[in-house]
Amino acid sequence: MKQTLLMEKYPVFGMDLSKSETSCQSVDDIMAALRARIDAHPKVAFIAIFDHFAHTTAIGGTIGEGIRDARNIVFCFGIALPNAHVLAVRPRSIGVADLGERFHITFMEPPMEIATREMEAWCKALADRT
Numbered sequence: 001m002k003q004t005l006l007m008e009k010y011p012v013f014g015m016d017l018s019k020s021e022t023s024c025q026s027v028d029d030i031m032a033a034l035r036a037r038i039d040a041h042p043k044v045a046f047i048a049i050f051d052h053f054a055h056t057t058a059i060g061g062t063i064g065e066g067i068r069d070a071r072n073i074v075f076c077f078g079i080a081l082p083n084a085h086v087l088a089v090r091p092r093s094i095g096v097a098d099l100g101e102r103f104h105i106t107f108m109e110p111p112m113e114i115a116t117r118e119m120e121a122w123c124k125a126l127a128d129r130t
Contacts, residue, residue, distance in 0.1 A: 001120050003109070011109035013120060018102045021127045027069040030096045030103060030126060037122045038075045044118075047074040047091055069098040077115045086111070094119060 001015045024030045031049055038046045053070040056063055063070075076091035089111050097104045105123050110116050 001123060006108075012106055013109060013116075013123075014104065014106040015123055016099075016102050016104055017126055021130050022103070023128050024103070024126055027071050027096050027098050027103070030105070031071060031073055033126060034073045034094055034096075034122055037125070038073070041118065043077060043079050045076050045078060047076060049073050050093075052095070066099050067097050068100060071096055077110070077112060077118075079112065079114070092119070094123065 001013045003011060003013050006012045019025060022030075024033055035046060035049075038044050050072045051070075052072060053063065053067065055061075056070075072093040072095045074091055074093045078090070081087075092107065092110055092115065094105065094107045103126075105126070107119050107123070110119070
């Protein structure tokens with residue numbers, strides 16, 4: 001995964017995953033694989049899957065060239081709630097876009113190192129045919 005700054009302020013991890021590198025052949029397949037990881041983790045709670053592509057289409061919004069599907073899986077590590085201010089960076093999500101021959105997978109860097117490591121591992125594990 002590669003870390004970049006989106007819009008010069010948001011630390012984002014991202015990776016491109018060729019469809020030949022994964023047994024997942026659709027965004028649905030990737031959502032199911034990530035949901036399995038979330039459900040298996042004793043300290044992570046699944047919240048929802050947001051269909052960003054359907055939402056943007058329904059409101060007549062703009063969708064980037066080549067994007068065929070785009071969803072976010074939303075969840076929370078919730079290991080601690082040290083103060084009310086931390087709510088600003090929760091819950092977490094991983095976004096997946098189908099770009100034809102590949103998927104683009106992204107998440108914003110969480111403030112907890114353990115969450116970063118887990119999310120990165122979940123994403124990298126999708127490359128199960130390399």
